[in-house]
Amino acid sequence: MTVAVFLLLLLGAVPIALVLALTAMWYIQASGNTVLFDSYPQQLFSAIESYGLLAIPLFMLAGELMNExxxxKRLIALARILVGGFRGGLAYINLVANMMMxxxxxxxASQxxxxxxxxxxxxxxxGYDTPYSAAITAAGGLLSPIIPPSMLFVLFGVMAQVPIAEMFIAGLLPGLLLGASFFVVIALVGLVQQYPKGQWPSRQQALHDALWGMPALLIPVIIIGGILLGIATPTESAALASLAALLMGRFVYGDLRFQQLPQVLTRTAINAGLVIMLIAAAGVFGWVVIYEQLPQMAAEWIAALTSSPFLFLLLVIGALLLVGMVIDGIAALILVVPILMPIAQSQFAISPYQFGVVVCLTLVMGLLTPPVGAGLFIASSMTGAPPLKIFRALLPFLLATLVTLVLLAWLPWLTDGLVRR
Structure with missing residues (x-):
């Protein structure tokens, strides 16, 4: 009956945070174990009582300040210097700029x-058609869960009790691998469609764009460099990145006005509040899941199917592709990690880094796949292209992502290599 209530609320377009919170309340009432209601508020707050979660609003703030x-636009100009002269130059520029962002x-979604x-x-x-242009931009969003910093990595690190900095390091090689596969897709599509050959900027323009782009490029250097060198935690790096974006936007580029800050802070607070509320509600739901010993039951079922870590990860990828199609990536992550993480570690000796990267990337694919496909609708609303046309143009990129996922499941060193050095 609890499953029926969950599905009814989910299919009834109830916000996912309320779905999780109300389902947990229904279970407590239906089980007759109403004493659990005394622990309900405590579980809500304990789910968000983590220093690492502070990185989420700070990274959101850094992105808002950079855009305002x-x-x-300086990072885009910098990308033009690197790849702008190839056939389909703007497509490459789009991808490189997405990797920087x-x-x-x-x-x-924000990206x-x-x-x-x-x-x-x-x-x-x-001369590029709108659906293809929107598809490349949407595909660039697939890079955000694995190229650090990653909001999903922050959540996974908190839930799996894995150092967030090490999760960021684990995403470096997979991020570069996925980016390289997208370069191949763009090259092949450019040859077939005969997109216009790009133009390299003049030496003077290239020098100008490089000089003005370097300060903007310091933001990812501050974030990743601070973490890799052990100078700052991910949360501290996010705070430094926000401060640097504010100072550069106001005093270096002059595009940011202090009058814009209330709007920027309001947008950040609303978006971060939605995420934190979801985490709190999912914490209660996960508490119920563990109380019912669902991870143990799932472990017995999966162990009967296979004893191979590779096949287990392929099963996880297949299942999460379906889950990601109907549930938001953050909510899905919070739902599946308490169930699947113990199985991955105890039954198959899979490292949390490999498991986390595979799970996060798989779930974000759901952002670009029907029927929910929030990323598709964001790209459609921003560009005016129909969502299904964008999805068709996205298919080669989704196929490249699937190939990357199979490689990540097959070769653990792609995620664990840098972490264990």
Missing amino acids: GGLT AAIIGSA IAIMSRAMVPAMEEE
Whole structure:
């Protein structure tokens, strides 16, 4: 009956945070174990009582300040210097700029929204069709869960009790691998569609863009460098990145006005509040899941199917692709980690880094797949292209992501290699 209530609320378009909280309340009432209601508020607060979660609003703030302060367009100009002259140059520029932004924003949805506004109009002007332009931008959002910093990595690290800094390091090689596969897709599509050959900027323009782009490039350097060198925690790096984005946007580029700060802070507070509320509600739901010993039952069922870590991860990928199609990535992560993480470690000796990277990337694919596909609708609303046309243009990128996931499941050193050095 509890499962029926959960599905009824979910399919009834009730906000996912309320779905989780109300389902947990229903279970407590239906089980007759009403004494658990005394622990309900405590479980709500204990789910968000983690220092690491402070990184989420701070990374959101850094992304907002970068966009308002003109840092985003300077990174795009810097990307033009690197790849702008190839056939389909703007497509490569879009991808490289997305990789740079992924190292700052950490949220796929925010990245798709920001880069759609910045890149799609420019691609349309040079003859690229709108669905393909929107598809490249949406595909760039797939880089955000694995190129550090990653909001999903922060959540996974908190839930799995894994150092967040080490999760960030584990995402470096997979992020570069996924980016390289997207480069191959763009090259092949460019040859088939005969997209226009790009133009390299003049030496003077390249020097100008490089000089003005370098300060913006310091933001990901501050974040990743501070973490890798052990100078700052992920939360401290996020705070430093927000401060740097504020100072650069106001005093270096001059695009940011202090009058804009209330709007920036309000947007950040609303978005971060939604995420934190979801984490709190999911904490209560996870408490019920563990109380019912669902991880142990799932472990017995999966152990009967296979004893191979690789096949287990393939099963996880297949299941989470379906889950990600109907449930938001953050909510899905909070739901599946308490169930699948103990199985991965105890039954199959899979490292938390490999498991975390595979799970996070798989769930974010759901952001770009129907029927929910929030990322598709964000890209559609920003560009005016129909969601299904964007999805068709996205298929080669989704296929490349699936190939990458299989490699990550097959070769543990891709995620564990840098962490264990």
